[in-house]
Amino acid sequence: MESVASSSTPHPHHHHRPRLTAAQSFSDRIIRAVRHRLRLLHRSGSLFFVLGATGNVYTVNLSAAVSCSCPDRATPCKHIIFVFIRALALPLDDPCLSRRTLRPCQLRRLLSLPTAADSLATATLRDRFHQISAQARAGGGRIPRPPTVVPEEGAACPVCLEEMGREERVVSCGACKNVIHEECFLAWKRSCRRRSATCVLCRARWRSGGDDPDKYLNLSAYVNEEDMVEDGGCT
Known part of the structure; x- marks a missing residue:
């Protein structure tokens, strides 16, 4: 009798992406903390205000339970690791690096360390x-929005190819800073359906003011290449 293959036999072309181990995930976050464009904006007591790669400002709190205001659920996230190994210059084998909680003696040691100058924004x-933080406090905690985007004279919208007038509503990409008609961008965003909207030109995930513009202070409108170069100052 001819044998029939079981329907439960897995298809040879179905491959599952291997799940990272805890050690691999932690190593990956260390690499991102070192390679991504992160900078320290301010340090006050146990609080460290970190400029993220997309322009959002996240607050790292070195307390008994180490925390960060970013949406990453992993602890420590790359912003916490940035504070440890770049702002405080801890060695990679320091026992505090991977801890979710810190003892009082560890906290005292960490908070007594000076800030590494090369971790600072300009x-x-x-x-x-x-x-902007002072404006937010004066406004009852509401985060001020970046200045209105004004297209350069004669600039054409990359979607409709029409010239963008100074009186027209436009938006700009937080990654490449290119400007586009707001109406054209909304049409482009709808065409993405359930996928995350991307920039028409650079294809980066669209971040004009963060996914939740009122949740995080975003400085992308003020950041340029020079602002991400260390100047050796202190704050």
Whole structure:
């Protein structure tokens, strides 16, 4: 009798992506903390205000339970690791690096360490952070929005190819800073359906002011290449 293959036999072309181990995931976050464009904006007591790669400002709190305001559920996230190994210059074998909780003696040691100058954003960007933070406090905690985007004279929308007038509503990509008609972008966003909207030009995930513009202070409108270069100052 001819044998019939079981329907439960897995298809040879179905491959499952291997899940990272805890050690591999932690190593990956260390690499991102080192390679991503992160900078320290301000340090106050146990609080460290970190400029993220997309321009969002996240608050790392070195307390008994180490925490970060970013949406990453992993602890420690890359922003916490950034504070440890770049802002405080801890060695990679320091026992505090992978801990979710810290003892009082460990906290005292960490908070007594000086800030590494090469982890800081430029003085210009740090001043901008303090200015906007002061405006937010004066406004009852509401985060001020970045200045209105104004297209350059004669600039054409990359979607409709029509010239963008100064009176028209436009938006800009937080990654490449290119400007597009707001109406054209909304049409482009709808065409993405359930996928995350991307920039028409650079294809980066669209982040004009963060996924939740009122949740995080976002400085992408003020950041340029020079602002991400260390100046050796202190804050």
